[in-house]
Amino acid sequence: MIRDRCENRRLLTRRQAIAAGGTATLAAFAGCLSTNSDDNPSEEGSGSSDNDESDWSGDATTVDTDHPYTTQPEIINLSETDGTVTLDTVNCRHQLLDESVAGGPWELPEVWAWKADDGDPSVPGPILRTTEGEDLEITYHNSHERPHTFHVHALGKSWMDDGTPTTTGKQVNPGEEQTYEVDTDVPGTHLYHCHYQTQTHLDLGMYGLVRVDPKEYDQPDKEFFLTIKEWDTRLSATTAGGDVSYSHRDRNPDAFTMNGRAAPYTLHPEDGSPLIVTEGDRVRIHIANTGYESHPIHLHSHRFEVVEKDGGVVPPAGRHKEDVTNIAPAERKTIEFVADADPGLYPIHCHKVHHVMNEDSYPGGMLTGIVYESAMQTEQFDELMEMAGFDE
Numbered sequence: 001m002i003r004d005r006c007e008n009r010r011l012l013t014r015r016q017a018i019a020a021g022g023t024a025t026l027a028a029f030a031g032c033l034s035t036n037s038d039d040n041p042s043e044e045g046s047g048s049s050d051n052d053e054s055d056w057s058g059d060a061t062t063v064d065t066d067h068p069y070t071t072q073p074e075i076i077n078l079s080e081t082d083g084t085v086t087l088d089t090v091n092c093r094h095q096l097l098d099e100s101v102a103g104g105p106w107e108l109p110e111v112w113a114w115k116a117d118d119g120d121p122s123v124p125g126p127i128l129r130t131t132e133g134e135d136l137e138i139t140y141h142n143s144h145e146r147p148h149t150f151h152v153h154a155l156g157k158s159w160m161d162d163g164t165p166t167t168t169g170k171q172v173n174p175g176e177e178q179t180y181e182v183d184t185d186v187p188g189t190h191l192y193h194c195h196y197q198t199q200t201h202l203d204l205g206m207y208g209l210v211r212v213d214p215k216e217y218d219q220p221d222k223e224f225f226l227t228i229k230e231w232d233t234r235l236s237a238t239t240a241g242g243d244v245s246y247s248h249r250d251r252n253p254d255a256f257t258m259n260g261r262a263a264p265y266t267l268h269p270e271d272g273s274p275l276i277v278t279e280g281d282r283v284r285i286h287i288a289n290t291g292y293e294s295h296p297i298h299l300h301s302h303r304f305e306v307v308e309k310d311g312g313v314v315p316p317a318g319r320h321k322e323d324v325t326n327i328a329p330a331e332r333k334t335i336e337f338v339a340d341a342d343p344g345l346y347p348i349h350c351h352k353v354h355h356v357m358n359e360d361s362y363p364g365g366m367l368t369g370i371v372y373e374s375a376m377q378t379e380q381f382d383e384l385m386e387m388a389g390f391d392e
């Protein structure tokens, strides 16, 4: 009976559910999965070998927690703080889609979100921005209930600051802290993440970017960060205490995000990350893949060049115009183009097109848009904003 109720839940969008029965309907559905479990199979990563999913509706939204919601990632200018920042981890819920939008799953009931200093936790974590040559002191103060570490790609550091317990024997236990001294010897866009039980901790949202601008950075007219990732929402559901088994060997993504949101929520001007440009702008997008699968990113009607990859500058002789570039897990590519198309609205999306879906609903998932300012007065833009759940 419980199962039937959950399956019914899947047939309704939340908007329909509210229309049909108001909050009482939602409350009835909220109890579909147990929220009590002392045993958390996700921590050691192997999960349960008994993959009986008979009670699982496939919708992580049906697991309830009262964690606070994540916010949008902030960009922290470390040049203004002498290179210091204190990071921590907070249990949060994370909204993939605005609840008025059709499709699903709508939210991850538990993520482990980075926060910086007095800021709010976010997935991806805060973007730590600095300039080449300004050394960093990144303190990880752990007030979460699990051990974690701070590990950053590409940048120089001593062995004990690599944040990798397997080789350093060091982790930051609950209540402890460690300061990681990191050089900014490699300009570029770099990934940071927790390296404790990485298969689980990274996949629960413990990732973010460090951006090191070269000393003489040729700032473009418009610059965006796009962190792409696919999710198997069962991991979040089981971590939140839902009655679902999950195995890393059986990871089967059902949510696809850009900067933590699924389309059309990605197009929401405040909660998403539409790329708003003016005709003639020189535009750079720093794309990073924090998932475990590759994602070929395609731009409509613009041809770009890959100008940086993993902290290396692509020499001009190696650049060429293209419209799709594959981004492997942990890879970072900076692409550059001129906003010289017919001013309008143009998708940018993963071309594994089944990643451009929210469950069975297309379009969704790993998609956002290039929006020309001059096209924002059109009815097409109004429709897009309505789809994105933005009604002001």
Ligand SMILES: [Cu+2]
Binding pocket: 146, 147, 148, 149, 194, 195, 196, 201, 206
């Ligand atoms: Cu961790």
